[in-house]
Amino acid sequence: MVDYGCGAAYSSKYYGLNINEMMMSEIKQRIEQFVKKEGRRPRILVSNMDNKSHDHGTRLMAAFFAESGFDVDISPSHQTPRGTARMAIENDVHVICFLSTENRHKHQVSDLAKALEAEEAENVKIVIGGAISRSDYKFLNDAGVDLILGSLPVNRTAINQLLNLFE
């Protein structure tokens, strides 16, 4: 179980993430290698730029990342792209990850990428999850998204692609 800091404890085990013990140990191993090389854990900001409180999926992602050995920052809910960029810079995270639940992801990504660039932090990677139509993929990639996770649960390929971002 992971204590969230926002009042509730969650464990990814309870959410049927498509991950077995073997995959988990694979992930952990890669993370330990990263720590040896970089001197710190991969740090990821789980953000939410929609107009509602952190949903189930956001909490699930955060719990999963922490359990696999990431350092996870959680942004306040309904954060603006600028606020997200600022938090990413201040906490010096490697990756920003957020779920799209209101189909505003095109705007969110463009604004986020611009905000990062304005602070010379374009090296912070952007990962987006959620129900995203295939036809948006090109736009999102061009706008600065490094990885589109698609809907949860995530699979092995997606996790490995995510870990590749840190290398």
Added chain:
Amino acid sequence: MIMEIQEFIDGVLAQNRRIVAKTITLIESSLPAHQEMAKTIVDTLLPYAGNAVRIGITGVPGVGKSTYIESFGLQLVEQGHQVAVLAVDPSSSKSGGSIMGDKTRMERLSLEQRAFIRPSPSGGTLGGVARRTRETIVVCEAAGFDVIIVETVGVGQSETTVASMVDFFLVLMLAGAGDELQGIKKGVLELADAIAINKADGNNIENAARAKIEYEKALNLLTPSSKIWSPPVLTCSALTMDGIDDIWQTILDYKEKLETSGELMAKRQRQALDWLWALVEEGLRERFYRNPDVKKSLSEIVKAVEKGETAPTAAAQRLLDLHDV
């Protein structure tokens, strides 16, 4: 992207948020090369530091630390202060990972131009946290922050560590139903420069007033650590903002009194020595584990102790002797 030492120094002094953040990362890194760089940077920045009010804030989980810091910080920012908040979050000993959700409760402060909030994972070692936080304070002060708030989880040893690096140590408490003093460690009260009973709002105002009297009685039994300061008990509400300014005034009053009497100077000198010895101890520990002879025999000796073949005392002696030669 490799940055030069000078870039870090210039960036911090120019109050560049991104570079302040990067410098803190460098300080927190476990790589010896990063630590070398961090040492040089902190050493260069030291003359620019020392001008902030350093405040430590602790309290048990649920006391409302983050919400309190949000209200307190916002008020300071409004008065024109530059506020840095350093929060240490415990890492999971199982996965090594951590969840840092403090900012979820510092929604407004985290967006303020004059605020900087940096949560840090504890990384499992308390000693490491102490060194890193001290160095981070120097960086924040050099970057122009004039109020530094160090937030610590109210469990275990961390309070003593944080109290040894701040000017003023504030302990947040909750009013209960008359059993206030149960479960409160005397050690924590001894560290407090003030106690604030949070959530003194609505139906809880009377409870808070009663708790205040209880705590005052308890503090009276302790010998104050300063000749001219006896820790007051205050009530406040991070929700209604009642009493928040009183706490800031108390801190200013404390600072002025101790500055005039020279106690603040003495306190900081003492803390510099604490810092020195903490570094020496950390260095000794590191050298011990890096010693090739120790590395070679460690697992064997550990096993012998586990199996009961060697007494821990004898084993410890053997390990220490190995390091000696």
